[in-house]
Amino acid sequence: xxxxxxxxxxxxxxxxxxxxxxxxxxxxxxxxxxxxxxxxxxxxxxxxxxxxxxxxxxxxxxxxxxxxxxxxxxxxxxxxxxxxxxxxxxxxxxxxxxxxxxxxxxx
Numbered sequence: 001x002x003x004x005x006x007x008x009x010x011x012x013x014x015x016x017x018x019x020x021x022x023x024x025x026x027x028x029x030x031x032x033x034x035x036x037x038x039x040x041x042x043x044x045x046x047x048x049x050x051x052x053x054x055x056x057x058x059x060x061x062x063x064x065x066x067x068x069x070x071x072x073x074x075x076x077x078x079x080x081x082x083x084x085x086x087x088x089x090x091x092x093x094x095x096x097x098x099x100x101x102x103x104x105x106x107x
Contacts, residue, residue: 010040013087016080017047044091048084055081 035043055077062069 009087009091010044013044013047013084016084017044041091044088048081048088051077051081051084 055074058069058074058077062071062074
């Protein structure tokens with residue numbers, strides 16, 4: 001398994017979230033620079049949950065045969081949601097590994 005840089009991963013997640021919601025990110029640009037890691041993690045988790053919900057709604061809409069449902073957009077939304085969930089899982093794994101390393105350090 002390859003090593004993942006957490007800061008690089010979080011930067012990529014922020015970039016993806018600004019592509020999905022460009023209007024909201026313009027208002028949050030200044031406070032995000034001063035945010036601590038905990039609030040950044042909470043925002044990232046909320047963003048992943050929101051993308052999961054949106055993908056689920058789009059999939060349900062397509063399954064119902066709604067006239068505005070597009071297969072291409074639905075599949076892209078599902079893939080984005082899956083990728084963001086996988087990235088968040090990797091971040092969690094790295095945090096757990098770091099916690100274990102700290103707990104195993106001699107005092």
